[in-house]
Amino acid sequence: MIRGYMIxxxxxxxxLEASRLSALPELKDISYDESNSKLTSYLIIxxxxxxxxxxxFIIVILAERFSRRRxxxxxxxGAVAIPSAYLPPNYAEIQFSTHWWCYKTQMPFSCGKxxxxxxxxxxxxxxxxxxxxxxxxTLHSVCGDVSxxxxxxMKRGSVIGNxxxxxxxxxxxxSARKARVxxxxxxxxxxxxxxxxxxxxxxxxxxxxxxxxxxVSCALKFEFVLEDPLELHRITLQIQDxxxxxxxxxxxxxxxxxxxxxxxxxxFRVNAAHDADIGQNxxxxxxxxxxxxxxxxxxxNTVGSKYGELVLxxxxxREEQRELKLLLTAVDGGSPQRxxxxxxxxxxLDANDNAPVFSQAVYKASLPENSPLDIVVASVxxxxxxxxxxxEVMYEFSRISDIARKLFALDQTTGEIRLIGEIDYEEEAKxxxxxxxxxxxxxxxxxxAIIDITDINDNAPEIYLKSLSNPIPENASPGTEVGIINxxxxxxxxxxxxxxxxxxxxPFKLVPSIKNYYxxxxxxxxxxxxxxxxxxxxxxxxxxxxxxxxxKTIQLSVADVNDNPPVFEEQSYSAHVTENNQPGSSVCSVTxxxxxxxxxxxxxxxxxxxxxxxxxxxxxxxxxxxxxxxHAVRSFDYExxxxxxxxxxxxxxxxxxxxxxxxxxxxxTDVNDNSPQILYPAPERNSFMTELVPKAVHGGSLVSKxxxxxxxxxxxxWLSYHIVKSTDPGLFTIGLHSGEIRTRRDIxxxxxxxxxxxxxxKDNGQPSLSAxxxxxxxxxxxxxxxPELKDISHDESNSKLTSYLIIxxxxxxxxxxxFIIVILAVRFCRKRxxxxxxxGAVAIPSAYIPPNYAEVDGAGTLxxxxxxxxxxxxxxxxxxxKFVRSYNDNTLPADQTLRKTPTDFAEELNDSEGSAEIQFSTHLCCYKARVPFSCGKGWRRCFDVLIPQWGTxxxxxxxxxxxxxxxxxx
Numbered sequence: 005m006i007r008g009y010m011i012x013x014x015x016x017x018x019x020l021e022a023s024r025l026s027a028l029p030e031l032k033d034i035s036y037d038e039s040n041s042k043l044t045s046y047l048i049i050x051x052x053x054x055x056x057x058x059x060x061f062i063i064v065i066l067a068e069r070f071s072r073r074r075x076x077x078x079x080x081x082g083a084v085a086i087p088s089a090y091l092p093p094n095y096a097e098i099q100f101s102t103h104w105w106c107y108k109t110q111m112p113f114s115c116g117k118x119x120x121x122x123x124x125x126x127x128x129x130x131x132x133x134x135x136x137x138x139x140x141x142t143l144h145s146v147c148g149d150v151s152x153x154x155x156x157x158m159k160r161g162s163v164i165g166n167x168x169x170x171x172x173x174x175x176x177x178x179s180a181r182k183a184r185v186x187x188x189x190x191x192x193x194x195x196x197x198x199x200x201x202x203x204x205x206x207x208x209x210x211x212x213x214x215x216x217x218x219x220v221s222c223a224l225k226f227e228f229v230l231e232d233p234l235e236l237h238r239i240t241l242q243i244q245d246x247x248x249x250x251x252x253x254x255x256x257x258x259x260x261x262x263x264x265x266x267x268x269x270x271x272f273r274v275n276a277a278h279d280a281d282i283g284q285n286x287x288x289x290x291x292x293x294x295x296x297x298x299x300x301x302x303x304x305n306t307v308g309s310k311y312g313e314l315v316l317x318x319x320x321x322r323e324e325q326r327e328l329k330l331l332l333t334a335v336d337g338g339s340p341q342r343x344x345x346x347x348x349x350x351x352x353l354d355a356n357d358n359a360p361v362f363s364q365a366v367y368k369a370s371l372p373e374n375s376p377l378d379i380v381v382a383s384v385x386x387x388x389x390x391x392x393x394x395x396e397v398m399y400e401f402s403r404i405s406d407i408a409r410k411l412f413a414l415d416q417t418t419g420e421i422r423l424i425g426e427i428d429y430e431e432e433a434k435x436x437x438x439x440x441x442x443x444x445x446x447x448x449x450x451x452x453a454i455i456d457i458t459d460i461n462d463n464a465p466e467i468y469l470k471s472l473s474n475p476i477p478e479n480a481s482p483g484t485e486v487g488i489i490n491x492x493x494x495x496x497x498x499x500x501x502x503x504x505x506x507x508x509x510x511p512f513k514l515v516p517s518i519k520n521y522y523x524x525x526x527x528x529x530x531x532x533x534x535x536x537x538x539x540x541x542x543x544x545x546x547x548x549x550x551x552x553x554x555x556k557t558i559q560l561s562v563a564d565v566n567d568n569p570p571v572f573e574e575q576s577y578s579a580h581v582t583e584n585n586q587p588g589s590s591v592c593s594v595t596x597x598x599x600x601x602x603x604x605x606x607x608x609x610x611x612x613x614x615x616x617x618x619x620x621x622x623x624x625x626x627x628x629x630x631x632x633x634x635h636a637v638r639s640f641d642y643e644x645x646x647x648x649x650x651x652x653x654x655x656x657x658x659x660x661x662x663x664x665x666x667x668x669x670x671x672x673t674d675v676n677d678n679s680p681q682i683l684y685p686a687p688e689r690n691s692f693m694t695e696l697v698p699k700a701v702h703g704g705s706l707v708s709k710x711x712x713x714x715x716x717x718x719x720x721x722w723l724s725y726h727i728v729k730s731t732d733p734g735l736f737t738i739g740l741h742s743g744e745i746r747t748r749r750d751i752x753x754x755x756x757x758x759x760x761x762x763x764x765x766k767d768n769g770q771p772s773l774s775a776x777x778x779x780x781x782x783x784x785x786x787x788x789x790x791p792e793l794k795d796i797s798h799d800e801s802n803s804k805l806t807s808y809l810i811i812x813x814x815x816x817x818x819x820x821x822x823f824i825i826v827i828l829a830v831r832f833c834r835k836r837x838x839x840x841x842x843x844g845a846v847a848i849p850s851a852y853i854p855p856n857y858a859e860v861d862g863a864g865t866l867x868x869x870x871x872x873x874x875x876x877x878x879x880x881x882x883x884x885x886k887f888v889r890s891y892n893d894n895t896l897p898a899d900q901t902l903r904k905t906p907t908d909f910a911e912e913l914n915d916s917e918g919s920a921e922i923q924f925s926t927h928l929c930c931y932k933a934r935v936p937f938s939c940g941k942g943w944r945r946c947f948d949v950l951i952p953q954w955g956t957x958x959x960x961x962x963x964x965x966x967x968x969x970x971x972x973x974x
Contacts, residue, residue, distance in 0.1 A: 047809035051816065058820045065827070150228075152204065153242040156212040161205055164195065164241065167228060168202025171237055175202040178230075182471060185239070186227045186490070195226060195241065204239070212243040213280040217405055218436070220282060231471055231488065236518045247285040247338020251277040253346035254402060258332070260314070260446040261351045264322040269315060271301065273359075273448055275440070276311035277334030277344050278403050285338035293331035298350075300332070306365060307438070307452060309403075314348070322352040356445035358389035360397040367439075367453040369421075372460055373429040381412065382453055384419040386441035393444035402440035402450050407432055412455070414439065421453060429459040430494040461499040461548025466492050467556040470521075475561035478532040482511075486560065487524040489514065491544045501547035507555070510538055524558070532562040533599040564601035566658025572596045577652075577668045579634065583642040583675050591625065594632045594666060596654035603657035607632075612651035612665060621650050625670070634668065642674040643715045676769020678715040680723055682777045685710070694780040697759070703749040707736065708779060710743040712765040720769035728776065729762035736761060736781075745779070757783050 150171060154164045168175045173183075178199045185197050185204075196207040216222030221242070228237040254275050262272060279286045290312035292300035298314045305311060312332060328350040335343040362384060369382035388395040399419045401409070411425040412435070421437075435455045442448035472487035493500035504514050504522055511528035524540070538560045545553035572594060579592035598605040609632045614621045627634045634652070648670055655663035685708075695708050714721040725743040730736060732755060738745050745761070759781040766774040 044806050044809065047806065047813060051809060051813045054813065054816050054820065058816060058823075061820075061824075149238045149240065151240040151242065153244055154206075154210075155244040155246050156210045157246055157248055158206050158210065160207065160209070164204045164206065166202050167197060167204040167237075167239070171228070173202070173230070175200075178202060181230045181232050183228070183230050184470075186229055186470075187224075194224060195239075197228070210243055212245050213249060215243065218280075218282060229470070234488065234517055234521065234523070236521070245282050245285055247281055247336060247340070247342060249280040249285075250342040251279040251287045251334040251336055251344035253277045253332075253334065253344060254400075256346055258346050258348045259351070260348060261353045261356070261444075262316070262320060262446065263353045263356055264320045266316050266320060268317065268319055272298075272314040272316075272446065273303075274312050274314060274332060274348060275346070275402060276305075276309055277346070279334075279336050279342075279344075281336065281338065285336055287334050288337035289335050291333045291335065293333075295328065295330055297328060298330060305450070309438075314350075320352045325352065327351045353445055356390055356394040356443065356447055358394070358443075359447035360386040360388045360441040360443050360449050362386040362441060362449060362451040365451060367451060368456070369453070370456045370458055371423070371427065372458045373427050374460060374462055375423060375427065377423055377425070379423050381421045381423055381455055383421065384439050384441070384451055384453060386419070386449065386451070388443045388447070390443060394447075396444045397441045398443075399439055399441050401437060403438035405435070408435045408437055408455075411435070412437065421455075427457055429457045429496070430463065433457050433459075459496045459499060461495055461546065461550070461552055463494040463499075464552035464554045465502045465544035465546050466494075467504075467542055467544050467554060468492070469556070469558060472524075472558065472560070474559075475563035476526075476530070477563045477565050478530045479565045479567065480526055480530060482526050482528055484526045485523050486512065486526060487558065488517075489522040489524060489542060491520050491522070493546050495546065495548060499546055499548035502544050503547075504542060504544045507541040507543055508539075510540055512538070512540055512560075514542065530562050532564045532601065533568065535562065536601075537561050564604050566600055566604040566656060566660070566662060568598055568600050568604075569662035569664045570596035570598045570607045570654035570656055571664060572654060572666045574666075577666060579668060579670045580673055581636060581640055581670060582673045583640050584677055585636050585639055587636060587638055589636050591634045591636050591670065592668065593634065594627075594652050594654070594668065596632070596664065596666075598654075598656050598662075600656065600658065606657040607654050608657065610653050610655065612653050614651060616648040616650075617645055621648075624648070625650055627652060640672045642672045642717070643678065645672065646674075647671045674717050674720055676716055676720040676767060676771065676773055678720075679773040680712045680714045680765040680767055680775045682765060682775050683711045683713060685777055685779055687777060694782055697751070697781050697783045699751055699783055699785055701747055701751055703747050705747050706744055707747060707781065708745045710738065710745065710763050710765065710777065710779070712743065712775065714767050716767065716769065720767055722768035724766050724768070726764045726766065727761055728764045729760075731756055731759045731761075735759065738763060751783055755783060759783065 150165075150167065152165045154162075167173075168178060178197070183197060183199060185193075185195055187193055187195075192208060194206070194208045194210050196205055197203070198205055210224075212222050215224070222245075224241040224243065226239040226241065228239055229235070230237075258274050260272055260274070262270075277287050277290075287310055289310070290300055290302050292298065292312070292314070297316065297318045297320060299317045301313045301315045302310055303313055312334075314330075328348075330348040330350065331345060332348050333343050333345045335341055363386070364384075367382050367384050371381055384399060386397045386399070388397050398416050399414055400416060401414055404412075411423065411427055413422050413424045414420070415422070419439075419441075434457065437453045437455070438450055439453055440448050440450045468490045470488040470490050473485075474487075476484070476486055489504065491502045491504055493502050502520065504516075506512060506514060511526055511530060512524055513527050514522040515525055517523050524542075540558045540560060541555055542558065543553055543555045545551050573596070574594075577592055577594055581591055594609065596607050596609070598607050608629045609627045610629060611621055611625060611627055616624055622637070624637055624640075625634055626637050632652075632654075650668050650670065652666050652668055653663050654666070655661050697707050701707065710725055712723055712725075714723055722741075723743075724740050725738045726740075727733075727736065727738050734748055735751070735755060736745055736759070737748050743763075743765070745763075761779040761781065762776055763779060764774050764776045766772050
């Protein structure tokens with residue numbers, strides 16, 4: 005409808021009446037030139053014939069090749085197979101088939117430059133979820149004491165009592181509340197708790213004597229700690245003494261010197277036995293071996309210890325007996341009863357009737373810990389009223405603990421007690437020693453020395469981390485308890501008073517709770533993106549003089565929480581894409597950052613669902629979820645739409661995920677991809693437009709107009725008009741941008757009546773595109789003068805078709821002739837190639853043929869045919885052999901065996917002399933050889949290899965005989 009309107013408008017502009025146009029003769033049925041039509045037909049027939057013949061020739065060649073490949077590959081004809089002894093040493097994977105008498109090797113593909121190949125025809129990581137138990141802001145402490153009494157020396161795991169039941173605590177909550185037993189001072193752990201049952205059990209063997217010595221009361225104190233909420237219970241364990249120690253005398257031999265003048269009833273004290281046990285388990289009695297002079301009287305001294313006295317029951321007579329040996333036994337009161345013995349050596353002397361007397365019943369001394377060695381701690385003194393030797397007093401320890409024996413020494417003459425070891429108040433605060441004074445003839449007495457150790461501030465506080473929630477989530481609220489700190493000082497009184505503090509400026513503080521326990525709590529908001537780790541240094545200082553301090557550093561990590569959404573680097577993104585782009589090409593890239601950690605900071609990109617001109621946005625663009633690169637899914641057309649917008653979503657991998665959006669504006673850039681479209685004259689197939697031009701038209705008159713449009717825009721749609729061919733170049737001109745066809749001059753009588761114009765319409769793109777049209781003008785004043793128009797012009801498309809057919813025919817014929825020449829050249833070259841030693845699907849370089857082996861010449865035939873394929877091992881230039889079944893009529897059945905003796909072999913060789921027949925199979929790269937068996941100089945040839953003649957020196961030296969003999973027997 006538009007075209008008709010424009011044609012009518014043009015006719016009106018030219019001053020032509022519609023009736024005159026309609027009066028033009030019908031021009032659709034104007035035929036093509038007959039000669040051109042016949043030429044085109046001949047070209048088509050020739051092209052089809054040559055192409056058909058060429059394709060038929062190729063099919064025949066391929067069929068012949070295929071049939072050759074299916075034929076069995078033959079290497080040689082011979083009656084004897086090559087023995088396995090002569091296969092090269094590195095040939096592997098040999099399978100021997102007795103049924104078909106063949107070797108078969110299959111190796112990996114490997115070939116050097118001289119070989120031919122052959123072979124037989126295959127984020128999101130689930131993160132850790134940090135579950136952190138939040139402690140109550142207010143610690144509710146429940147304290148209580150419980151006491152147990154338990155005998156010493158019980159084995160590990162013995163149950164003392166059920167602490168959970170005694171304190172009314174749910175057993176199932178012990179593990180959750182991190183129940184534990186702490187020993188004050190962090191000494192050896194003697195007891196522990198069974199979290200499954202709540203039993204208070206023995207963790208280490210308890211020795212009451214080692215812990216408490218001779219103290220009547222021996223108790224261990226523990227702290228039972230529970231968390232969430234924090235509870236502290238004191239446990240006192242009274243250690244009951246058991247009779248596990250035997251009475252021991254200070255010396256195994258006790259020497260007494262008694263005057264023979266001693267009267268009946270005289271008493272002589274002997275050294276008391278020491279029993280580390282207490283109470284009833286200590287020494288309860290002494291027994292003396294029956295004798296004729298002494299009886300035993302058991303006494304109790306001022307400190308409650310029992311000792312024995314020898315009572316003279318019958319006077320001594322030095323002339324009758326100068327010494328006596330008596331066995332003294334000390335027994336305790338435990339069950340079972342334990343005893344210890346000592347031998348008393350009695351030497352009969354003159355009388356000594358005065359025992360030494362100490363100046364004090366008890367000596368006391370005070371000694372600060374860490375005192376220097378070899379100082380005098382105390383001095384004891386005793387006097388004896390006797391004179392001479394009987395009045396000389398000697399001092400010695402009568403009873404002393406093992407610890408005190410390592411710390412103190414006694415001067416036997418002066419009675420001075422000196423320090424010989426380092427003393428520590430925290431180990432033992434008091435030492436009690438029994439000292440005995442004895443005169444020269446055995447009379448003695450004892451006294452007690454008590455040495456008190458005074459404390460000095462020599463122990464710095466010790467910091468213990470009892471509990472720590474690490475890592476702590478960054479969204480923990482202020483006041484959240486992170487850990488529990490316990491501070492202990494082994495000193496006493498003011499020396500053990502401790503203050504704790506945090507040194508750095510960190511969002512944490514220490515809150516005192518129960519007796520040297522502190523809670524580490526947060527004081528502000530945490531942000532892992534700002535600070536991910538804290539090194540918290542806790543300092544503890546005591547109240548001693550001078551004060552001592554210590555510190556402990558706690559490393560605390562902040563666990564990430566998905567609290568930051570991805571943030572794009574730009575506020576918006578723009579992308580310019582040239583139309584007709586390749587699908588899959590990159591449009592632009594968006595980038596978003598997430599400061600969170602691991603999966604919380606992993607950003608995944610996607611397109612927000614939407615539509616562009618009613619079509620889903622996913623059909624236009626796609627985004628790489630990992631990189632943010634946006635790709636075009638389809639090719640864009642500027643003429644359809646010039647721009648559109650999409651929303652890109654950046655989402656992290658947290659739980660719950662956070663996301664943010666960004667707008668990406670895509671602008672399509674126009675390219676010159678549309679040729680001008682001519683609207684008038686309208687191009688119609690097999691027809692042409694003719695216009696009537698009056699003869700009286702003057703120069704510059706409008707004759708006609710070419711109307712064209714271009715779907716591109718801008719300079720790509722800026723059209724220009726040119727007359728590229730005309731019957732009379734000087735008669736008509738066309739407006740460069742208007743397309744108006746005007747006369748250059750007045751029309752004269754000499755001008756041809758039929759005027760043909762070829763008009764080209766070009767756009768201004770890079771490169772420029774164009775379209776052409778033909779206009780046929782008839783110079784006449786009326787239709788009667790219009791001549792026959794069938795010779796005006798041939799159809800251009802007919803001329804082009806003829807050119808195309810000629811080019812195609814020449815190309816196909818040339819290629820066909822070239823192909824035949826190449827085939828003939830290849831055949832000729834192959835026939836002129838030298839005969840190779842053998843080729844069994846792989847070529848074997850002559851460099852690898854063993855020395856003295858020659859090519860086969862002569863005449864003769866063999867009765868057996870064997871086939872082999874050679875495969876190469878990786879990294880090897882040698883070939884392996886594959887012997888396949890024989891194809892002749894003499895192949896043995898599976899239930900028979902092939903045996904040949906050397907004599908048979910020699911006969912066959914003698915019968916098969918003549919010339920060799922070598923057949924070459926090009927498509928299988930194999931030789932089929934019928935080989936002669938007489939080579940001269942002691943050799944016989946077989947299977948493209950040389951075999952020494954039977955019985956010659958070379959045969960024996962090269963072990964051919966053994967190899968062939970083994971081969972024939974098999």
